[in-house]
Amino acid sequence: MSALLETRQLTRQFGGLRAIGDLSLSVHRGEILGVIGPNGAGKTTLFNLLTGIYPPSSGEIFFEGRPIAGLRPSEIARRGVARTFQNIRLFRQLTVIENVRIAYDSRLSCSPLGALLRTPHAGFCERESVEASVELLDLFELGSLAEKRAGDLSYGAQRRLEIVRALALNPKLLLLDEPAAGMNPSEAMQLTDFLRWVHGKFSLTIVLIEHHMQMVMALSDRIEVLDFGVRIAGGKPDEVKGNSRVIEAYLGTEGELP
Amino acid sequence: MKYLAQQAINALQLGSIYALIALGYSMVYGVLTMINFAHGDVFMLGAFFCLLLVALVPVPFWLALIVVMAATALLGTLIERFAYRPLRKAPRVSAIITALGCGLVIQNTTLGISPYARPMPRLLENATYQLGGITITMLQIVIIGVSLGLMLALDFLIRKTSFGMAMRAIASDRAMVSLLGIPANEIIAITFAIGAALGGAAGLLYGMAYPVISASMGITVGWKAFVAAVIGGIGNMRGAVLGAFILGSVEVMTVAVLPSTYRDLISYSLLLLILVFKPHGLLGKPALHKA
Amino acid sequence: MMDGIKKHFIPLTLLLLGLVVSAVLPSTGLVNDYLQFVLISVAINAILCVSLNLVNGWMGEFSVGHAGFMALGAYASAILTVKLFPTAPTVLLFPAAVLIGGCAAGLAGIPVGILSFKTRGDYLAIITLAFLMIVKSGLENIPYTGGPRGMLGIPRLTTLAWAYFWCAVAFWVIRNLVYSKYGRGIAAIREDEIAAEAMGVNTRTAKLVAFVTSSFFAGVAGALFAHQLQFINPSSFDILKSTEILVMVYLGGVASLGGSLLGAGAVTILTQCLQPLGTWRMVVLPAILVVLMLYRPSGIMGYRDWAWLKPFFSPTPRSKKKKESNTTEGPQ
Numbered sequence: 001m002s003a004l005l006e007t008r009q010l011t012r013q014f015g016g017l018r019a020i021g022d023l024s025l026s027v028h029r030g031e032i033l034g035v036i037g038p039n040g041a042g043k044t045t046l047f048n049l050l051t052g053i054y055p056p057s058s059g060e061i062f063f064e065g066r067p068i069a070g071l072r073p074s075e076i077a078r079r080g081v082a083r084t085f086q087n088i089r090l091f092r093q094l095t096v097i098e099n100v101r102i103a104y105d106s107r108l109s110c111s112p113l114g115a116l117l118r119t120p121h122a123g124f125c126e127r128e129s130v131e132a133s134v135e136l137l138d139l140f141e142l143g144s145l146a147e148k149r150a151g152d153l154s155y156g157a158q159r160r161l162e163i164v165r166a167l168a169l170n171p172k173l174l175l176l177d178e179p180a181a182g183m184n185p186s187e188a189m190q191l192t193d194f195l196r197w198v199h200g201k202f203s204l205t206i207v208l209i210e211h212h213m214q215m216v217m218a219l220s221d222r223i224e225v226l227d228f229g230v231r232i233a234g235g236k237p238d239e240v241k242g243n244s245r246v247i248e249a250y251l252g253t254e255g256e257l258p
Numbered sequence: 259m260k261y262l263a264q265q266a267i268n269a270l271q272l273g274s275i276y277a278l279i280a281l282g283y284s285m286v287y288g289v290l291t292m293i294n295f296a297h298g299d300v301f302m303l304g305a306f307f308c309l310l311l312v313a314l315v316p317v318p319f320w321l322a323l324i325v326v327m328a329a330t331a332l333l334g335t336l337i338e339r340f341a342y343r344p345l346r347k348a349p350r351v352s353a354i355i356t357a358l359g360c361g362l363v364i365q366n367t368t369l370g371i372s373p374y375a376r377p378m379p380r381l382l383e384n385a386t387y388q389l390g391g392i393t394i395t396m397l398q399i400v401i402i403g404v405s406l407g408l409m410l411a412l413d414f415l416i417r418k419t420s421f422g423m424a425m426r427a428i429a430s431d432r433a434m435v436s437l438l439g440i441p442a443n444e445i446i447a448i449t450f451a452i453g454a455a456l457g458g459a460a461g462l463l464y465g466m467a468y469p470v471i472s473a474s475m476g477i478t479v480g481w482k483a484f485v486a487a488v489i490g491g492i493g494n495m496r497g498a499v500l501g502a503f504i505l506g507s508v509e510v511m512t513v514a515v516l517p518s519t520y521r522d523l524i525s526y527s528l529l530l531l532i533l534v535f536k537p538h539g540l541l542g543k544p545a546l547h548k549a
Numbered sequence: 550m551m552d553g554i555k556k557h558f559i560p561l562t563l564l565l566l567g568l569v570v571s572a573v574l575p576s577t578g579l580v581n582d583y584l585q586f587v588l589i590s591v592a593i594n595a596i597l598c599v600s601l602n603l604v605n606g607w608m609g610e611f612s613v614g615h616a617g618f619m620a621l622g623a624y625a626s627a628i629l630t631v632k633l634f635p636t637a638p639t640v641l642l643f644p645a646a647v648l649i650g651g652c653a654a655g656l657a658g659i660p661v662g663i664l665s666f667k668t669r670g671d672y673l674a675i676i677t678l679a680f681l682m683i684v685k686s687g688l689e690n691i692p693y694t695g696g697p698r699g700m701l702g703i704p705r706l707t708t709l710a711w712a713y714f715w716c717a718v719a720f721w722v723i724r725n726l727v728y729s730k731y732g733r734g735i736a737a738i739r740e741d742e743i744a745a746e747a748m749g750v751n752t753r754t755a756k757l758v759a760f761v762t763s764s765f766f767a768g769v770a771g772a773l774f775a776h777q778l779q780f781i782n783p784s785s786f787d788i789l790k791s792t793e794i795l796v797m798v799y800l801g802g803v804a805s806l807g808g809s810l811l812g813a814g815a816v817t818i819l820t821q822c823l824q825p826l827g828t829w830r831m832v833v834l835p836a837i838l839v840v841l842m843l844y845r846p847s848g849i850m851g852y853r854d855w856a857w858l859k860p861f862f863s864p865t866p867r868s869k870k871k872k873e874s875n876t877t878e879g880p881q
Contacts, residue, residue, distance in 0.1 A: 051747055072753075073746035083747055091740035093852060094733070102737050105730040106749025112758045115729035116722050122729060126860060129730070169749055293671055344843055350670050351611045355795065356842040358613070362792060362835035370829045477788065481678075488675055519697065523686035526679045533676060537668055 003062075004029045004173055004205050005050070005081075010059035012042075012049055012229075019045040020229040023059070027173070032199060032206045034220030034237070036213075038249055042229035043209045044086055047175050051083050052076040063173070078106055082171035084162040086178045086209075092151030096142060096161060099150050100133040103168035133168065140164050155182065163198065173205045174198075180212045188212045192219055217241065225249070263392050265510050271398050271467060273506030274405035278460035279483030280490070280498035281412060282453030287493045288429040289449050290346075292353045296337055296361035298480020299368075300454045304330050304461020305378065305471040306368060312379050319381045323404070326462045327455040334454025335447050343443070361476060368473040375472035378465040401463045408456060409499065415452075416495065425449055429493070478522075482509070485529045491542025500541060560857055564717060572710035585709055586777070591817045592712035593773050596719045598797040599809035600766035603723060605795070606803035606851075607732065608759050609739030610665065614677035615767050615794050617684035620786035621657050622650030622768025623775035624694055627703050630776070632693075635704075643706040647715065647772040654768025655761050657684075662760030666753055669742070681791060688783040699782025700775075707777040715773060719766045724806055728860050731758050736804070789831060793820070796834055799841050802850030806858055811849060 003026040012020040020042045027033050035043050049056055052073040061069040068076050082103075091099050110125040137143045140160055145153065150161060159179060166174060179195070180188040192215045199206055210216045216223065216237070223240045225233040227249040233240055240246055279301050286294040307326045311317065317325070341360050345353045385396040416422035424445045427435050436442045457480075464479065465471045482505060490501025505525060512524045532540065574580050580588075601615045626646040634642055657680075664676050689697045726732045734755040737745035746752050775781045793816065801812020816834075823830040841848065 053743060053747070072751075073743070074749050074751045077747055077749040085744065089741050089744040091737050091744070093740055094736055098733055098736075102733050102745070102750060103748040105733065106751075108730060110730050112731055112754070115731050115758075116726050116762065118725040118729075122725075123860075125730065126728070165748060291671070293674065341839060341843075348842070348846065351605075351609070352842045352846045354611060354671065354674055355799065356839050358788075358792065358795075359835040359838035359842070362789070363832055363839065366828060366831040366835070370827075370832060373828065481682075485679075492671075517690075519686070519689050521686075522682055523690060526682040526686065530676065530679045530683065533668075533672070533679075534664070537672065 003027065004064060005207075006062040007050075008060045008062075010046075010049060010061060011057045012045055012054070013057045018229055020049065020056075023226075023229070023231055025224055025231060025234070027205060027207055029205055030203070031221040032195075032208060032219050034216040034223040035207060035209045035226065036211070036216055036223060036240075037226035037232075040228075041226040041249075043226055044177055045229070046226070047083060047177055047207075047209065050076075050175060051081060074106065077169055077171075080170070080172035081175065082166035082169040082173070083175035084159075084166055084177055084179060086181065088158050088162055090150045090158060090162060090165070092149070094150055095147050096150050096153065097130070097133050097137060097146040099161060099165050100136060100168045101129045103165045104129050104133050104136075107170060136164055136168055156187070167198070167202060171204065173207070176206060176208045176210075178209055178211065180210060180215055183212075185212070185214065188215045189218075191215065195219060260391050265514060266507075267392070267394055267398060269503070269507040269510040271401050271506075272510060273503035274402050275460045275464050275467070275479075276483045276486045276506050277499045277502035278405050278408060278456045278463075279480060280487040280502045281409070281495060282457045283484050283487040284490075284493055284495055284498040285425075285449050285453040287487075288495075289425060289432075289446050290342070290353075291493075292342070292350060293357060293484070293492070294342075294450075294453075295354065295357035295484075296341075296364060297453065297457055298484065299361040299364040299476035300330050300334055300337075301457040301461045301464070301480045301483070302368065302471075302473060302476035303333065303364065304458030305465035305475065306372070306376075306461075306473075307458065308381075308462040308465055309376060309378060309471065312381065319400075322381060323459060323462055326458045330458025330461070331451040331455040334450045334457075337454075338447055338450040365473055365476050372473060375470045378469040378471055380469075381466055397466060401467055404459065404463060408459060412452070412456070413495070421445070421448070482525060485525055488539055489529060489532050491539030494539070494541045497539055497541035501539070568710065568713060568717070571713040572708075575709055587817065587821055589707055589709055589712040589773075589777055590821075591814050592709075592716040593707075593770050593777065594794075594797060594817050595716050595810050595813035596766050596770040596773070597794045598801065598813040599719055599723050599806060600763045600770070601794050602798050602803060602805070602809045603726070603735070603759050603763045605798055606805065606808075607727060607739065608735045608756070611670065611674040612661075612677040612763075613674055613788070613791050613795070614661070614681040614684075615763075616786040616788070616790035617677075617681040618654040618657060618764040618767035619771035619774065619790070620684050620688060620781075620783070622647075622654040622771030623781050623786070624688065624700070624771075625653035625768070626650035626772030627700050627775045627781060628694065630706065631700060631703055639704070639706055643711065643776070646706075646776075647711075647769055650772030650775075651765045651769040654771065655765035658761040658764030659757065661764070662757040665756050665760065678788075681786075681788065685783045685787055688786075695782070697783060699780065699785075701780050703775050703779045703781065705776060705779055707773045712773055712777075715769055719769065720806060720810075723762065723766070724858055726758070726762060727806070728858075731755055735759050739804075792835055792838065796838050796841075799838065799846065799848050802848035802853070804852050805848070805850040805854050807855050808848055808850030808853075 005027040008024050010020055010023040037043055048054060050061060052068065052071050055070045060067055063079060063081060091102065108125045108129060110122050114122040134143060134146065137146055142157065142161060142164060145157065153161060180191050183191065196219065198204065208216065208219060220237055223234065223237055224231060225240060225246050232249060233243045233246050282297050283294060286292065304326050307329045308322055311322055311325055337360055341356050342353060345356060382396060382400060387394050416425060424440050427440065428442055428445055432442060483502065486501035486505040487498045489504060490497030508528060509521055509525060512521050575585055597615065597619065601612065604610050604612045626649060629646040629649055630642060661677065661680055665673055668676060688694060694700055734745065734750040737750050738752055738755060742752060797812035797816045800815060802808020820830065823833055
């Protein structure tokens with residue numbers, strides 16, 4: 001299996017704090033990789049590095065064999081890396097469909113001048129963007145909410161919308177940052193089935209940060225464990241479950257390994 | 259050489275006044291992260307308060323200074339209480355716009371009351387001294403001395419008193435501070451008062467140095483001090499003083515070499531130039547935050 | 550496109566009717582000179598308002614420098630009509646002058662836009678303020694354009710018809726932008742710039758498009774302004790002028806085309822009514838700004854617009870026809 005995403009000795013410092021240190025991992029095409037670790041382990045920082053929100057202090061990142069460290073987030077998104085955020089970051093004032101269209105639009109080539117003068121080509125782009133977004137929303141049972149303000153949606157619908165928005169980018173790699181945050185165990189298991197379906201339907205590779213251990217164990221093909229910005233363990237879910245270092249890292253914090 | 263020394267004293271004088279005003283901008287930015295656009299007009303009112311006071315009751319210099327500082331301190335507190343405090347939780351844009359609006363209201367009200375520039379009556383006998391061929395006036399000594407004194411007092415206040423510590427704490431993490439039982443609102447109000455008092459003092463001193471004052475001074479002079487604060491790194495006290503003396507020197511040099519109409523052009527261009535290369539000012543530090 | 554014309558038939562005819570009326574009205578003697586002057590001012594202010602709204606409203610930034618762009622347009626166009634081609638036929642010269650004014654301002658919008666890449670909020674406000682001061686002070690030092698005294702004797706070329714025309718063009722273009730990929734990108738920047746980038750929005754392009762379009766039309770308005778008042782000087786384009794435009798935006802409604810028109814109309818009429826107050830007029834305007842910020846910061850029509858401004862297709866989600874479940878909780 002080829003590595004879709006690979007990091008080599010990735011490091012990120014914030015002043016005196018080393019959020020990620022010398023991290024080398026790879027994500028294989030088509031797999032679901034779980035990333036776990038106590039709070040502050042650097043998991044979201046890792047996502048931010050992968051999506052280009054800030055550059056690494058040192059080290060390299062490769063996506064589909066090409067280096068992406070230091071590229072703008074919009075460029076990385078266009079190359080096929082999409083994400084959701086730990087605290088939902090929807091465009092709250094905009095409508096549901098506008099949220100999706102914004103992501104979809106990055107696939108369209110429509111020049112600013114065309115937009116300003118509303119050329120026929122710009123009109124076609126608009127139409128395509130609407131139709132594709134409606135189709136996507138319908139798939140996720142959000143179609144009827146298309147014109148609602150995104151900020152007015154229920155929590156669950158917002159989480160779903162964030163995923164739909166990410167999928168509108170037609171990504172190869174989907175990074176999910178705690179998608180089950182704030183959900184009770186049964187909701188989390190529903191999300192697990194949902195994500196499995198999304199994984200298959202859209203032929204994705206998924207990297208998943210989560211604290212709901214049952215969910216991570218059930219979904220992931222492999223798991224990487226971070227603590228203090230460093231990889232402390234990795235492997236199949238069963239291997240990781242019994243790893244003493246991992247248990248130690250979690251001792252005293254929420255999230256018992258089942 | 260003598261000419262340079264003479265200009266240096268002029269720069270020192272202008273820089274001192276700018277520094278007093280700039281400190282007000284930086285203090286407020288430090289505790290509230292907002293640009294108090296109205297501060298320049300508080301400075302302007304300092305000069306006008308002095309004018310008003312001296313017209314009613316002839317008082318000696320030091321008394322005028324105290325009264326004016328008290329008056330502007332009160333004004334600063336009022337503005338904070340009624341225009342800024344309600345907007346603490348609002349987006350920053352609202353606060354800046356309100357500040358701009360307040361400043362313009364103050365300026366144009368003053369303009370309405372006093373449409374023409376006014377001369378400032380003498381508060382001090384202006385003796386001149388000769389020091390190795392350089393002329394220095396009593397006025398310049400007073401201005402530089404008083405400014406320096408006030409700056410040192412402020413420095414002491416910030417670094418050695420518990421109030422100063424509270425102020426610095428608020429600048430670091432406002433939410434946390436109230437959880438620790440520190441009365442954030444009161445500290446902020448006092449910070450405004452002190453900043454405004456310094457601005458008022460600057461207004462009085464400015465009026466004495468360049469004895470024609472007008473309502474548009476808030477923008478023409480007050481905003482220069484703002485430029486100085488930004489050049490030094492807004493929010494940073496040392497930066498405010500540094501920026502003030504840099505700007506003062508640049509302006510004095512500009513006026514010596516070019517026609518005076520170039521002054522604003524050079525000052526604001528300097529600001530832009532510095533912001534391009536050092537977006538947070540000379541001594542400013544960008545806020546490091548994890549997304 | 551025929552589809553669009555059908556749906557938009559009524560607004561389009563009204564628009565054309567307006568143009569005809571504005572062309573014919575002055576010569577009928579029904580509307581006196583003063584009223585014409587006010588109507589032209591409303592149109593010019595509407596252009597200023599909607600263009601500033603693009604940056605301050607839709608993009609959520611705080612630009613204080615709009616009067617600076619206006620100044621560049623005013624001076625550039627005046628140079629053309631007064632200094633360079635005073636005898637050219639006005640029917641060609643005037644639109645050319647207005648376009649050149651727009652382009653001059655638009656070009657200036659590029660460096661400001663570039664500076665906005667790395668700075669937001671307070672620092673951008675400072676930068677735009679510096680820009681305004683630099684333009685004003687720079688103009689004061691150019692003898693060719695009259696220095697602080699300014700330029701006199703600018704021909705009175707702004708007719709009601711031209712003002713209306715350019716206003717319609719400005720609103721049409723900005724409406725197109727707002728309901729386009731770039732417009733949505735601009736709004737996304739306002740909502741959450743980092744998320745916008747992560748969702749593929751090239752924020753640099755979007756910011757440039759916003760600033761250049763905004764400043765272009767400010768320049769157009771400036772050109773119209775110069776040829777209405779026939780006299781311009783640097784102090785016509787100071788912070789007070791910028792504040793006036795800010796009041797229009799925040800009163801009428803941020804991120805709203807209708808709001809821009811409303812705000813411009815309200816403020817123009819207000820300033821005319823307050824004329825007898827003299828300088829005290831300039832106390833009322835910023836005071837309104839303060840009150841707005843305290844009680845209704847997004848203005849009358851903030852973030853809302855009339856439905857007929859939207860482009861002609863609207864999504865018809867299939868699930869709307871299938872079932873009427875619209876409060877689905879939780880994931881599937």
